[in-house]
Amino acid sequence: MGNENPFGDFEEDFKKSEKALNTTPGRVPPATYKFVLTSQPVPAESDTLADHEVIIGKNTGTKGFKIFCEILDPESVPNPVTKEPHITKGAVIDHVFWVTTKNLPYIKRDVATILGREVENLAELVKIAWAGRTFEGVVDDESYQGRVSSRIKFINPWAPKAEAGDDKHGVAKGSKDETKKQTSPPKPENKPAGKATQGAGKGNVDF
Secondary structure, rough: OOOOOOHHHHHHHHHHHOOOOEEEOOOOOOOOEEEEEEEEOOOOOOOOEEOEEEEOOOOOOOOOEEEEEEEEEOOOOOOOOOOOOOOOOOEEEEEEEOOOOOOOOHHHHHHHOOOOOOOOHHHHHHHHOOOOOOEEEEEEEEEEEEEEEEEEEEEEEEOOOOOOOOOOOOOOOOOOHHHHHHHHOOOOOOOOEEEEOOOOOOOOOOO
């Protein structure tokens, strides 16, 4: 009696099943999304909202400029595995511009796409009001150190249709910007990248 397997009914299914991926909170299915830049607590779990953060890579020491990208549309996309609707609207994906010599041309390109103009120097990045600016982003999975997370791999220009005739940039509001006034950006925090953003992640990450 003591040697009987209490889980015998599941053994065959257990052998056939694949190990689940180690995923990051806030992961969404790969797709093309409409984003609005929003504000988040900086430092994390604080009462101070900021629309950007200067970070330092934990392992590399590389400086990065982080913005917070909230999904506006679509409201949901099919779960790649179950095909059931996965809620995406309101999920926030961190996007980091890692400042290295190799990345400078891409930073220039993507920042100009979001702003609708070019920036003259990197110092401008910490002075610009980012919250409310919109763009279209192509999101895909990225695996790093055994963890899978969502990454915005391509940035394209986009503005809400209702407002496009007035201002192609900075016309939308994220969920946090609707309810709490933007505060002055705090001083850069020397903290590692990759920590889960507050408010991110809606629906079960089971794909």
